[in-house]
Amino acid sequence: MICSCLSGGGRYQASMCQGRPLYAETTSTWQASDGATVPFCRWLPPHGMRSKGIVIAVPGLDEACVEWARLGRHLSKQGYEVFSSDLRGQGRDLAHPQRGNYHRWQRWVQDVNEFAARQKKGRNLPVAYVGQSLGSVLALAAASSAPAGNAPAALVLQSPALVLPYPPWYARPLVAVAQIATLNLARVTGPAALKLGRNVVMSNTADEMLWEMSPDRLCKGFSYRYLSACFDAGHHVRNLPARHSAPVLVQYGRSDKLFDLAQRSPQEFLDTFHSSDKELWPHPDPKANHDLLNDRLMRDVTLKKTSAWLDQHMVTVR
Template identity: 25%
Template sequence: MEPITTYDGYTINYQYSPVEDAKATVIFSHGFVEYSAHYSKLASQLNAYGFNVFKYDLRGHGRTTAPLGDLEAYEDFALDLNECVQWVKDKDSTLPIYTMGFSMGGMITALYGILYPYEVSGQILLGAGLSIASQFNDVTDDEISVLKFLEMMGTTGDGGIRQLIAMDSPYVIKKTTRRFLVESLVKAPTFIQENYAMYQLPVLLIHGQQDPIITYKGSQKFYDEIASDDKEILIYPEYEHDLLRIPDAPKIIAVIAEWINRHL
C-alpha cells in the first residue's frame, strides 16, 4: 500500500480494510503500549456492519518509524492522524469519516476534533485519557517503565494491559521517555480541557466505571463541558478499561455501529 509519511519524515504503519458498498470509513487510534495489529478482530467486526476500517500505529508505537516510546510534542499525534484522514479522503472523498480512539487513542481523537473540527463527520471515544495526570510532572528519570507508569496511576492495570506488558514483542512499549508522559498525559489533556468550547463534533463516549487506569470522570467532564449539541455518553458499571477485547466487545461494537448509522 502507499506509504504515509509524517511532516518530519517518519513512516506511519497502517492497515486498511475496505468493504464493497461501504457506508462510511472508521479510522481507529489504539491505546498506550499496544499497536494496531492487535485490533484485527475489531476491523472485521466493523467491516461486517458495512464500514471501511483504517487503523494505524501511533507515533512512538509499533512499527511506525518514529522512536518507540518517545514523543516531542503532543500536537504531533494530531498531525499524524490528519495525514491518515487525508489518505482516506484520497481513497474515497464521498464517504463520511468517523474517527474512533481507545484510551490514549481516545485522547488523540478528541484532540484532533478540536484542532481539525471540519475534517470528519463524528467521533467515538472509548475509555479516553481525558484527565490530567499531573503526577508525571514530578518524574525526574529520563525513562520510566510501563510498570512504574501503572504504579504512578495508582493501579496494576486490568487484565488487558497486564497481558500486553507480558508479551515478548519488539513493538510493545516496555518503557517510555519522561517527555512522552508529560506531553501525552499532562499537556495534551490540559489543552483539551482549556478548549472544551471549541469541540462541536457529534460524539459518542463510552467508558467502564470500574476502569482502574483512566477514571470515567474524565469522560463525564468532557461530555458535560464540550459545546457539541449532538453528544452521548455511556458509562458501563461492570466494565474496566479494556472495552474492545472483552467477551462483551461485540455488544459495544454493535452500539457504535448503531450510533454511526444514525448519523449517516
C-alpha cells in the same frame, strides 16, 4: 498470548489467541508531511459492498494499530473502511531511537488529520474518529484542529484518558530533571511496571499478557518526557469539547479505576461538549474496566453499540 508478526508479503500473519485467529489485516506504511514513514493497518468492506464511510481508529498509550483488529473486522463487514496508524514512538514505529521516547504530542495530532485526509482522498464519504484512552485525547484534539472540509463528522471516545494527572507546579522541576536524564522506570523495573499498569486499566478477563508479551508493542517502556507529552496532550484538550459541534459518543466502564483520578465525572466531561448530539454510554456490566475492546466479556456489547451509533450518525451526515 498474542504473537503476530509482519511478513514480507505486507500482511500480519494470523495469530492465535486461545486457539482462534486474532489478526489477519492488511498492513502498509504511509509517509507524513515531514517525511516520516509510519505503519498502518486497514480493514476494507467485502468486494462489491458500497462503502458507508471511513473510520480512523487512534491507538492509546502503548498500543499498536493492529490491536484495532476486532473493531476493524466488525465494522468492515458492515461496509465501513477502517484505518489505523501507529503513533510515533510506539507500536511498530520504524524509527528505533524514538521508541518510548517520542515527545511531540502535536505531531501525533497532525498525523491523525493527515492520515485521515489521505484515506478520504477527496471522496464524498463521511469520516469518524474513534479513539481509545490516550487515543481519545488525540482524536478530540485532531477533530478540533482539522482543516475545513476534512473535520470528522462523528467522534467516538472510548475511556478517554482526560484523567491523566497533570503535574502540579511544584513537581514540574522534578519532571524536567527526569526528562533531561531520560530516566525510564519501566525499562529499569522491567515487566513488573507494565503488569502494574495492566492491573490498573484491565479486568482479570482481559486478554492475558497483552501488555507484556505482544511483539506489536515493540516499546516495553517509556521515558518521562514521553509520558509528559501525554500529560501535556490531556491538559491541552480539557477545554476543546466546547469547540466541538459534531455528534459525539463517550464510552466508559463503570469500574475504570482511572476515573478515580478524574477531576470531572464522565457526565461532567460530556456536558462540556458544544454538540447538541452527544451521548454518554456506560458499559452495562458494572465490572467493565478501561480497556473495553480487549476484555473478552465486554467487547461484544461495545462493538455492537459502536457500530449501531455509527450507522445512525454516519447516515445523517451524508
